Amino acid sequence: xxxxxxxxxxxxxxxxxxxxxxxxxxxxxxxxxxxxxxxxxxxxxxxxxxxxxxxxxxxxxxxxxxxxxxxxxxxxxxxxxxxxxxxxxxxxxxxxxxxxxxxxxxxxxxxxxxxxxxxxxxxxxxxxxxxxxxxxxxxxx
Amino acid sequence: xxxxxxxxxxxxxxxxxxxxxxxxxxxxxxxxxxxxxxxxxxxxxxxxxxxxxxxxxxxxxxxxxxxxxxxxxxxxxxxxxxxxxxxxxxxxxxxxxxxxxxxxxxxxxxxxxxxxxxxxxxxxxxxxxxxxxxxxxxxxx
Amino acid sequence: xxxxxxxxxxxxxxxxxxxxxxxxxxxxxxxxxxxxxxxxxxxxxxxxxxxxxxxxxxxxxxxxxxxxxxxxxxxxxxxxxxxxxxxxxxxxxxxxxxxxxxxxxxxxxxxxxxxxxxxxxxxxxxxxxxxxxxxxxxxxx
Amino acid sequence: xxxxxxxxxxxxxxxxxxxxxxxxxxxxxxxxxxxxxxxxxxxxxxxxxxxxxxxxxxxxxxxxxxxxxxxxxxxxxxxxxxxxxxxxxxxxxxxxxxxxxxxxxxxxxxxxxxxxxxxxxxxxxxxxxxxxxxxxxxxxx
Numbered sequence: 001x002x003x004x005x006x007x008x009x010x011x012x013x014x015x016x017x018x019x020x021x022x023x024x025x026x027x028x029x030x031x032x033x034x035x036x037x038x039x040x041x042x043x044x045x046x047x048x049x050x051x052x053x054x055x056x057x058x059x060x061x062x063x064x065x066x067x068x069x070x071x072x073x074x075x076x077x078x079x080x081x082x083x084x085x086x087x088x089x090x091x092x093x094x095x096x097x098x099x100x101x102x103x104x105x106x107x108x109x110x111x112x113x114x115x116x117x118x119x120x121x122x123x124x125x126x127x128x129x130x131x132x133x134x135x136x137x138x139x140x141x
Numbered sequence: 142x143x144x145x146x147x148x149x150x151x152x153x154x155x156x157x158x159x160x161x162x163x164x165x166x167x168x169x170x171x172x173x174x175x176x177x178x179x180x181x182x183x184x185x186x187x188x189x190x191x192x193x194x195x196x197x198x199x200x201x202x203x204x205x206x207x208x209x210x211x212x213x214x215x216x217x218x219x220x221x222x223x224x225x226x227x228x229x230x231x232x233x234x235x236x237x238x239x240x241x242x243x244x245x246x247x248x249x250x251x252x253x254x255x256x257x258x259x260x261x262x263x264x265x266x267x268x269x270x271x272x273x274x275x276x277x278x279x280x281x282x
Numbered sequence: 283x284x285x286x287x288x289x290x291x292x293x294x295x296x297x298x299x300x301x302x303x304x305x306x307x308x309x310x311x312x313x314x315x316x317x318x319x320x321x322x323x324x325x326x327x328x329x330x331x332x333x334x335x336x337x338x339x340x341x342x343x344x345x346x347x348x349x350x351x352x353x354x355x356x357x358x359x360x361x362x363x364x365x366x367x368x369x370x371x372x373x374x375x376x377x378x379x380x381x382x383x384x385x386x387x388x389x390x391x392x393x394x395x396x397x398x399x400x401x402x403x404x405x406x407x408x409x410x411x412x413x414x415x416x417x418x419x420x421x422x423x
Numbered sequence: 424x425x426x427x428x429x430x431x432x433x434x435x436x437x438x439x440x441x442x443x444x445x446x447x448x449x450x451x452x453x454x455x456x457x458x459x460x461x462x463x464x465x466x467x468x469x470x471x472x473x474x475x476x477x478x479x480x481x482x483x484x485x486x487x488x489x490x491x492x493x494x495x496x497x498x499x500x501x502x503x504x505x506x507x508x509x510x511x512x513x514x515x516x517x518x519x520x521x522x523x524x525x526x527x528x529x530x531x532x533x534x535x536x537x538x539x540x541x542x543x544x545x546x547x548x549x550x551x552x553x554x555x556x557x558x559x560x561x562x563x564x
Binding site (some may be wrong): 157163164165167168194196197198199200203204207243277 | 307340348
């Protein structure tokens with residue numbers, strides 16, 4: 001399942017090179033992730049309200065082509081791994097007008113207790129959420 | 142008393158116009174304010190740890206000349222009003238190389254309890270801090 | 283004419299106070315302005331491509347109530363003054379769920395030649411654009 | 424040669440988790456890179472003025488421990504590869520007070536002509552700059 005998050009490039013996201021500053025794609029990945037999870041009835045906000053945080057363990061991004069102010073783009077997002085302890089997502093950003101790939105990237109996350117910051121295994125502690133995450137995970141077999 | 146906060150313009154603070162994006166000056170004001178208060182033994186961090194937050198009530202900025210990547214600038218900061226309940230600061234940003242004024246601005250803040258978000262009068266609740274704030278306030282009489 | 287720009291609060295826009303960092307509202311004003319102008323067939327991108335930039339001359343913001351992660355908000359935007367040389371806009375940000383006012387603010391801009399950065403009078407140089415700006419300006423008489 | 428870039432965590436760099444938002448480390452890497460190059464007489468600004476841009480080809484970051492508002496940190500930066508066409512840097516961010524590793528990461532860049540955006544081989548086109556880059560590159564043999 002690939003989630004499509006649509007967006008327009010903001011003026012304040014550009015830099016003096018005239019293109020989107022490379023740090024902003026990491027923020028777009030987050031935006032896409034948040035909306036993907038909302039779609040899967042796994043709202044970030046609700047999870048945090050229920051005491052579960054999802055910190056980033058690692059992130060990477062490869063820059064293929066520049067995006068510019070006002071470009072309409074789509075972040076194509078997939079869950080490539082999920083096991084109750086760790087979740088990994090993949091992202092591909094394309095410009096809508098010409099389908100050119102702007103960046104590709106991935107992020108890895110764990111689940112922690114909002115108070116203790118200790119890792120949580122959703123499979124055991126929140127089987128309801130676990131089922132929903134499993135349902136949106138790519139099956140590569 | 143005017144506090145001088147020095148800084149270099151970062152690449153990611155520029156926009157496609159080739160100059161500093163106007164929203165960033167609001168962040169520089171905050172940086173200058175934090176360092177000014179640290180200098181006056183009124184560390185933001187310590188105040189928050191002791192349960193006092195200093196939210197922004199209003200802010201304004203007038204843009205005189207553009208600043209560019211790598212410019213060395215100074216934020217000249219003054220407390221123009223303080224009465225235990227409200228604090229108002231004034232800022233002037235100048236480029237070091239030619240003393241050109243980049244922006245001028247001001248911000249107004251109150252003091253609130255970190256838990257209840259209710260206003261606090263520092264004069265009554267924290268006379269120690271009150272004295273330090275009073276000491277750095279401009280006396281225009 | 284009031285333009286309504288809808289938006290969700292992003293995670294990266296919050297700060298350690300748990301609310302939207304005050305500098306971000308200045309960016310939302312810009313987003314709303316860009317979309318308002320697009321609606322009026324005055325696309326920022328097109329204007330810049332045709333050699334006209336619209337730098338910010340001043341901005342101010344008054345913070346009424348905090349907004350939080352995932353809040354759905356609307357930026358209500360009006361042109362309160364326009365004369366070919368200067369444009370002034372007013373903004374009011376409200377939370378959709380309870381109509382609470384989050385911030386109010388305004389921004390003032392001029393029009394400049396993208397190469398020389400010299401001021402332009404749209405009324406004389408670009409009567410086509412002038413007419414469109416005049417059409418969206420509030421008539422307070 | 425390891426370059427040490429010192430910095431304090433800004434308020435606006437924190438998020439509602441109470442820690443530095445993960446996207447900001449990518450910006451710190453840039454800051455460290457810019458200062459490292461300045462130290463090596465390879466000022467970004469000067470290079471851009473002379474028509475050479477250094478876009479990011481890829482970036483990655485692994486998050487080890489959270490940093491908080493007001494933490495004093497150091498970005499330890501090394502050039503791990505350079506051949507005239509590509510440059511790769513490694514970063515390690517540590518908190519000064521306890522030497523705890525906050526994040527590690529790397530970035531890869533190429534050199535392009537500022538007008539055509541076409542790749543440049545510095546070894547051939549700018550032997551003066553090439554020598555300086557070679558001088559700060561780690562020799563792992």
